Amino acid sequence: MKDAPGASKVARNSEGKLIERPLSPHLQIYRPQISSALSIFHRITGVGLGLGTLLLVWWLAASAGSDADYAAAAGFIGSPLGLLLLFGWTAALVYHFLNGIRHLAWDAGWGFDLPTAHASGRMVLVGTAALTVLVWIIGLIVW
Amino acid sequence: MAVGNPHITTMRSPLGRVRGLGSAKSGTAHWWAQRLTALALVPLAVWFVISLLALLGQPHEAVVHWIGRPLHAVPLLALIAALFHHLQLGLQVVIEDYIHGEAVRLAVLLVMRAGVILLFLIAFVAILKMSF
Numbered sequence: 289m290k291d292a293p294g295a296s297k298v299a300r301n302s303e304g305k306l307i308e309r310p311l312s313p314h315l316q317i318y319r320p321q322i323s324s325a326l327s328i329f330h331r332i333t334g335v336g337l338g339l340g341t342l343l344l345v346w347w348l349a350a351s352a353g354s355d356a357d358y359a360a361a362a363g364f365i366g367s368p369l370g371l372l373l374l375f376g377w378t379a380a381l382v383y384h385f386l387n388g389i390r391h392l393a394w395d396a397g398w399g400f401d402l403p404t405a406h407a408s409g410r411m412v413l414v415g416t417a418a419l420t421v422l423v424w425i426i427g428l429i430v431w
Numbered sequence: 432m433a434v435g436n437p438h439i440t441t442m443r444s445p446l447g448r449v450r451g452l453g454s455a456k457s458g459t460a461h462w463w464a465q466r467l468t469a470l471a472l473v474p475l476a477v478w479f480v481i482s483l484l485a486l487l488g489q490p491h492e493a494v495v496h497w498i499g500r501p502l503h504a505v506p507l508l509a510l511i512a513a514l515f516h517h518l519q520l521g522l523q524v525v526i527e528d529y530i531h532g533e534a535v536r537l538a539v540l541l542v543m544r545a546g547v548i549l550l551f552l553i554a555f556v557a558i559l560k561m562s563f
Contacts, residue, residue, distance in 0.1 A: 331525060334521050334522075335522070337518075338522055341550055345550045348554045348557040351494050352495070355491050359491070362491075381480070385473070392466065392469060395466060423484070427484055430484055
């Protein structure tokens with residue numbers, strides 16, 4: 289034990305003998321649960337949406353530029369790869385939005401008991417699928 | 432200790448307790464800013480997605496005209512301000528959680544923050560350019 293984290297892993301047992309403290313079970317040991325899965329998914333979609341801001345900034349900068357700039361950005365977004373990214377962006381945004389509201393509700397002290405948290409988690413999943421499809425149906429009709 | 436005389440013994444100085452900033456030296460500022468920007472983004476994100484749907488298939492000129500109107504440019508500016516601040520706060524926590532080497536962590540944090548600020552400024556200038 290050279291450092292503080294190392295020192296905190298060593299302790300004396302009831303007989304005064306130095307022992308290594310037991311560690312809590314690591315990620316691979318736990319059975320996957322909806323609570324932990326949705327939590328890490330909130331993070332993953334957050335990082336993904338961060339990358340997605342590149343597309344947003346490109347779109348804004350191209351709009352402020354020439355017709356050719358705009359055509360290039362619009363052409364990419366309308367391409368198969370662009371549409372795939374846009375679909376992923378929609379799903380990630382809807383998920384992060386709904387689960388973010390769930391987090392804000394927890395912060396306000398509401399719905400933190402396990403049955404409610406599990407129920408709201410399932411609502412987030414169903415809501416994400418439904419809203420993503422709805423946005424794309426409207427989008428394809430308008431487009 | 433006598434029963435009925437509960438008291439707390441603390442090693443912290445009275446000044447440290449009054450400031451209430453803890454070991455991070457910034458108190459709950461980070462946590463609070465993340466929640467406030469999230470709250471601001473709730474209506475702004477809904478408005479933005481609906482606006483994007485309305486703009487689908489419109490020619491360049493119409494898009495520029497739409498963004499340039501104050502009633503659209505101002506919420507757009509509010510959106511990118513809240514969005515990039517929220518992004519910077521969130522990515523900071525992710526980086527601090529997963530990168531353990533102190534030098535690498537600091538470098539990645541600085542690069543991330545510089546990138547987010549630059550993206551914000553590009554979006555900011557683009558919106559202003561279409562407004563004037």
